[in-house]
Amino acid sequence: VVGGCGYLIVTFWMSPILRYLQIRHEVTSDLIFYANVISAENVCDELKQRHEQRKVSNRKHAAEMAACYYRLPKWYRWVLKRREEAPIKASKNLIGLSNSSTCDQADTHLKWLKKSLCIAEELDI
Secondary structure: OHHHHHHHHHHHHHHHHHHHHHHHHHHHHHHHHOHHHOOOOOOOHHHHHHHHHHHHHHHHHHHHHHHHHOOOOHHHHHHHHHOOOOHHHHHHHHHHHHHOOOHHHHHHHHHHHHHHHOOOOOOOO
16 A cells, blocks of 8 residues: 555656656756857857757747646645746746847846746846
8 A cells, every 4th residue: 555655656746746847957957058049140150050959949848848837736836836936937938038039039038937937046047
């Protein structure tokens, strides 16, 4: 009985929570890695290629975050709400960031993305 309960807790609670935390980490890591190619204005071919990679990465993470959110247990969604984390808003802003073409548009999405994922403001992205 205890083994069965442990299996259910790990499968239906811990696995989705760990997946969400992993995606959140990947988003933060990619924001730092691609910080110099937020916009592709007046850059060389290599940076334009990296800019395209950033757009693909943002869209992939947005899709994964939205899909992962719906697998989270309701009690953890409540915890996220209390922490003022909003994964669905973060997903929307990642899509917006991938569609942005100027630094001003990107800055708006970055600001809301940091707020939605509770990323430290000290992190200079």
